[in-house]
Amino acid sequence: MSAAVQKRIPTVAVPAPATTTYFKPAPSEIAWGKMRFLITDRPTNSSIQTYIEELEKHGARAVVRVCEPTYDTKALKEAGIDVLDWQFNDGSPPPPEVIKSWFQLCLTSFKDYPDKSIAVHCVAGLGRAPVLVAIALIEAGMKYEDAVEMIRK
Template structure:
């Protein structure tokens, strides 16, 4: 199984494709999957294995990604993290562009600084290629995300790095 643990709760990798690989993820403690590939929907494999799957199909076209795409993945991950034992596997076909972009969005939304998150992801998964347009998409997302959080709660608690 093509999986790289970035933190103790977030992993990045390539396609699952078959039930045997989904079963391997379960053995590694994965409870939630964010499927960024447009090529294949893992929902049925997840249902069979008892894993929650968000199919968030994304074209790897090196074009800016919309806020809503990143928001869906971040909200799914944050909901998973409400459970102490939850572990999230974020993947695309090869784990080079789309999955790292989403992992970066999740980490930024949980308080990580951009450079620290990118360094950790790339340091653990050497094949990651952070396309500038995807990093810019994440940063645009984070600005809007943080603005919405402040609007909901004008007295936010200081961010913690996880």
């Protein structure tokens, strides 16, 4: 490219996006009846404060972590948010003990804290976490096709 052409092309500095101010994909709130869930991707230690703000915005009282632990839960607990570790393999159905614990959490949370939600995350918020939410919706009487469609929106 000639020097004359280079002079006519303006250069603009574009700042890199801050890695702690957004989520990929965006959190999804799923509400049906008295149930409210927030499906998210996994936070990091550097994004944990932003994650807490998002949880508070959606009234989350608990976070269910179904993937490998990769961040410190201390800040969540200090913010009054319970953290439950129910890890299971990606691509596999949740084991019976996870399903039983999940149902119990849903029953007690939505009865005792009707204005709160439950957050659930896996690595990207696209596999294990939506499966748990779908199971809760189906157990509550939603048709499985409707549960999948609602979560995919």
